Amino acid sequence: MALHASAWPLAVAAKDDRDLSGFEHAEWTARRGLPGQVSELAQTRDGFLWLASGHTLFRFDGMTFEPVRSNDGEPFPRVMALAAHPDGSLWAGLRRGGLARLENGQVTSFGVAHGVPEGVVLPALPGGRR
Numbered sequence: 001m002a003l004h005a006s007a008w009p010l011a012v013a014a015k016d017d018r019d020l021s022g023f024e025h026a027e028w029t030a031r032r033g034l035p036g037q038v039s040e041l042a043q044t045r046d047g048f049l050w051l052a053s054g055h056t057l058f059r060f061d062g063m064t065f066e067p068v069r070s071n072d073g074e075p076f077p078r079v080m081a082l083a084a085h086p087d088g089s090l091w092a093g094l095r096r097g098g099l100a101r102l103e104n105g106q107v108t109s110f111g112v113a114h115g116v117p118e119g120v121v122l123p124a125l126p127g128g129r130r
Helices: none
Strands: 003-007 024-028 038-043 049-053 057-060 065-067 079-084 090-094 099-103 106-110
Touching: 038 079, 049 079
Parallel strands: none
Antiparallel strands: 003 024, 038 049, 049 057, 057 065, 079 090, 090 099, 099 106
8 A cells, every 4th residue: 555645736738748757756655654544534624544453543744654652641542534624623533432622732531431432433524524
């Protein structure tokens, strides 16, 4: 698996015969730190990419994949779904059930006691977008 990123030039001609030399391309593979099998991907408005792998959640700043930790320092639980909210927070549906909101470096968990149904949760954005 590889993560590809391309940067478009600021001004793109409306013609179909565009010159591709103005584009930049980068590829991240396991050799460059891509964390194994990525199942979910979201981008928050601060520009970070968030990747759910088979084991935990990673934050990518354009150069480095950093594993996310829970507030207690433990590895973040396995994520089944991700959604970037317009307010800048990231929502994660957890394999063991429940939701987690990541905002300003803090994780807030929501479970049955908060009205979240039991089982795997798939986050959705307002308006039904995922």
